Amino acid sequence: xxxxxxxxxxxxxxxxxxxxxxxxxxxxxxxxxxxxxxxxxxxxxxxxxxxxxxxxxxxxxxxxxxxxxxxxxxxxxxxxxxxxxxxxxxxxxxxxxxxxxxxxxxxxxxxxxxxxxxxxxxxxxxxxxxxxxxxxxxxxxxxxxxxxxxxxxxxxxxxxxxxxxxxxxxxxxxxxxxxxxxxxxxxxxxxxxxxxxxxxxxxxxxxxxxxxxxxxxxxxxxxxxxxxxxxxxxxxxxxxxxxxxxxxxxxxxxxxxxxxxxxxxxxxxxxxxxxxxxxxxxxxxxxxxxxxxxxxxxxxxxxxxxxxxxxxxxxx
Amino acid sequence: xxxxxxxxxxxxxxxxxxxxxxxxxxxxxxxxxxxxxxxxxxxxxxxxxxxxxxxxxxxxxxxxxxxxxxxxxxxxxxxxxxxxxxxxxxxxxxxxxxxxxxxxxxxxxxxxxxxxxxxxxxxxxxxxxxxxxxxxxxxxxxxxxxxxxxxxxxxxxxxxxxxxxxxxxxxxxxxxxxxxxxxxxxxxxxxxxxxxxxxxxxxxxxxxxxxxxxxxxxxxxxxxxxxxxxxxxxxxxxxxxxxxxxxxxxxxxxxxxxxxxxxxxxxxxxxxxxxxxxxxxxxxxxxxxxxxxxxxxxxxxxxxxxxxxxxxxxxxxxxxxxxxxxxxxxxxxxxxxxxxxxxxxxxxxxxxxxxxxxxxxxxxxxxxxxxxxxxxxxxxxxxxxxxxxxxxxxxxxxxxxxxxxxxxxxxxxxxxxxxxxxxxxxxxxxxxxxxxxxxxxxxxxxxxxxxxxxxxxxxxxxxxxxxxxxxxxxxxxxxxxxxxxxxxxxxxxxx
Numbered sequence: 001x002x003x004x005x006x007x008x009x010x011x012x013x014x015x016x017x018x019x020x021x022x023x024x025x026x027x028x029x030x031x032x033x034x035x036x037x038x039x040x041x042x043x044x045x046x047x048x049x050x051x052x053x054x055x056x057x058x059x060x061x062x063x064x065x066x067x068x069x070x071x072x073x074x075x076x077x078x079x080x081x082x083x084x085x086x087x088x089x090x091x092x093x094x095x096x097x098x099x100x101x102x103x104x105x106x107x108x109x110x111x112x113x114x115x116x117x118x119x120x121x122x123x124x125x126x127x128x129x130x131x132x133x134x135x136x137x138x139x140x141x142x143x144x145x146x147x148x149x150x151x152x153x154x155x156x157x158x159x160x161x162x163x164x165x166x167x168x169x170x171x172x173x174x175x176x177x178x179x180x181x182x183x184x185x186x187x188x189x190x191x192x193x194x195x196x197x198x199x200x201x202x203x204x205x206x207x208x209x210x211x212x213x214x215x216x217x218x219x220x221x222x223x224x225x226x227x228x229x230x231x232x233x234x235x236x237x238x239x240x241x242x243x244x245x246x247x248x249x250x251x252x253x254x255x256x257x258x259x260x261x262x263x264x265x266x267x268x269x270x271x272x273x274x275x276x277x278x279x280x281x282x283x284x285x286x287x288x289x290x291x292x293x294x295x296x297x298x299x300x301x302x303x304x305x306x307x308x309x310x311x312x313x314x315x316x
Numbered sequence: 317x318x319x320x321x322x323x324x325x326x327x328x329x330x331x332x333x334x335x336x337x338x339x340x341x342x343x344x345x346x347x348x349x350x351x352x353x354x355x356x357x358x359x360x361x362x363x364x365x366x367x368x369x370x371x372x373x374x375x376x377x378x379x380x381x382x383x384x385x386x387x388x389x390x391x392x393x394x395x396x397x398x399x400x401x402x403x404x405x406x407x408x409x410x411x412x413x414x415x416x417x418x419x420x421x422x423x424x425x426x427x428x429x430x431x432x433x434x435x436x437x438x439x440x441x442x443x444x445x446x447x448x449x450x451x452x453x454x455x456x457x458x459x460x461x462x463x464x465x466x467x468x469x470x471x472x473x474x475x476x477x478x479x480x481x482x483x484x485x486x487x488x489x490x491x492x493x494x495x496x497x498x499x500x501x502x503x504x505x506x507x508x509x510x511x512x513x514x515x516x517x518x519x520x521x522x523x524x525x526x527x528x529x530x531x532x533x534x535x536x537x538x539x540x541x542x543x544x545x546x547x548x549x550x551x552x553x554x555x556x557x558x559x560x561x562x563x564x565x566x567x568x569x570x571x572x573x574x575x576x577x578x579x580x581x582x583x584x585x586x587x588x589x590x591x592x593x594x595x596x597x598x599x600x601x602x603x604x605x606x607x608x609x610x611x612x613x614x615x616x617x618x619x620x621x622x623x624x625x626x627x628x629x630x631x632x633x634x635x636x637x638x639x640x641x642x643x644x645x646x647x648x649x650x651x652x653x654x655x656x657x658x659x660x661x662x663x664x665x666x667x668x669x670x671x672x673x674x675x676x677x678x679x680x681x682x683x684x685x686x687x688x689x690x691x692x693x694x695x696x697x698x699x700x701x702x703x704x705x706x707x708x709x710x711x712x713x714x715x716x717x718x719x720x721x722x723x724x725x726x727x728x729x730x731x732x733x734x735x736x737x738x739x740x741x742x743x744x745x746x747x748x749x750x751x752x753x754x755x756x757x758x759x760x761x762x763x764x765x766x767x768x769x770x771x772x773x774x775x776x777x778x779x780x781x782x783x784x785x786x787x788x789x790x791x792x793x794x795x796x797x798x799x800x801x802x803x804x805x806x807x808x809x810x811x
Binding site for chain 1: 345349350351352353357358359360361431432433434435436437438439440481483484497498499500501502525526527528529531532535536538539540541542661691692693694695696697698699700709711723729730731
């Protein structure tokens, strides 16, 4: 186990180093830069004044030099400063991470809480008209894009309840009810595709478990069908389900970017989109490194969980 | 599990920003976050929306597009038009508590002109020889007469001579001061208690929310989350028209959509080909399709500038005629269809819509146009490097014709990315700048518009209607064609 943890940690650091180089180079390969964006189109400026602006923002140095300066800073715990506000990017990221964490937590919770009964129900009524109907709905749920769903939800809710505060954001601390009411629609938009995917995964795992010998034994002992499904099969089916939840949690961030943009939530996703649009290099680098770390760490935890559940993994 | 839950709660608590919501905070929803707030450098629309409330110039532009006093109470101009003497307003206090003096005004002018600042507006003030206070008042001496000078001074923000880093702080004399800026999320401005104009501003605070999705802004104002959307696209405006709680204010926009043509290389180095583009475009159709009918066709100057703009029926090439366009191409020696690529500024919907209509019209008139929709950073880079055959974009307009015409069309002009050069036009523009007699200037600019309308490097397509949406309890706000939100100082909220 200790060897596994050490190996994974080395993997983590290698991935982060690779990602730092890729991100650094990629965002500098995008045409246009912070100065051009700040000036906007159709702005008059002489070449020498343009050069002065590059110098002021510190992006007139060779790329390699910029990279090593930045890396040296990161190793000392300094992620750099925002091009526009001059504030440390770590501060800007910390200020935004809570919104994204809250949205991810509510969406994942809602999806998991609903996916378990839905998946069991689908397995319980397997191959009936009801099963096909639910499967059709879940396929739709997986394929509908979140941004479209978000916009539809905004309009539908507005027509149902014109005074419902559905967009924008207020911190939980200031107004818990306002905070949760504004998170309702984004949570639905983000959780629906996950709910659909998880319930299908659970259905498959349940059907697999229902074919096992111990289920036949239970049936033979006269346990009711509902008891077989919910008491005996569910516990075993939850193992692949938990793994899937872990993997989806890692991918969930991609969905939050879109949902935050549609609902004007001040989360990390929008911070990254804004930073890319404005070529705010230090901020993009730090935020993407953070997200990558999160993703790798979640995968790492899933691996450990797996190893804990299934001793065969440790030997591999 | 318990540990991670505690962490999540902690993160949420950290994300909570202090909010002192009051009934007198005006919630504004806008689509783009400002890129930097340095008033001498950042000149994009998103920045102007914010800075117009934080900073002021010696002069200002009112809703009728007239130059009015601001930090200068009054002024006089010498007969030779080279010396401007201003009476600076007394008792003007900056947001940091310092009192404004002549030294601050001089320092602000110097900062704009300083090459290290990198100010894009510097070229408007190159004719300033000196600025200092003497017994008669604050005196600015020019090297040559400049008719638009007073109008341009409205855009030169006065800062204290000693100030912090303007990327992080804002220190102006405006009616509101910056309290908090969360990039891409919101800016919070609070009333400047020591504002020089007594009784203003009427509101306690402004919160400018950055809301990228048009439909979210629309529902936000309809449901009362936001009180104001400063600029609306025509489609959203028409949707909100029937809403009893929302009032629409509209004005003729100074900004316009255009097709820019690079005259430094074929095919647009040929004036006949440029004219063919103008003749091919059916501007009435563009207004219907891309602006939902909420706009007008226009020439080189916005119809909002009633003192200056030539009516479009005076331009021969504004009558759409595909056969004539084909004949012009033939005259220019072009056999078969003329393939052109139009770079399109992808970040603005109306530009994309206009480009598609124009493309269809060009393709019926002997062209084979293809659209290259670009992300804004790439578009701006290509624009600045003249790396285009043609482009579709939008430009903001100016109050004085000299401002726009000179930098755009004069040989070597600072935004003349088209590489256009016309000695006759240069002379007209120089005369227009030096002459301060209005009737004389009107004559000059009428002639300049005739030169530019059909064979210039820009096909001016349409001027939209500018819409602002406010909740019905918002009082006192006026819309200015420049898109300045100056009248927020007069705005109040009824309960």
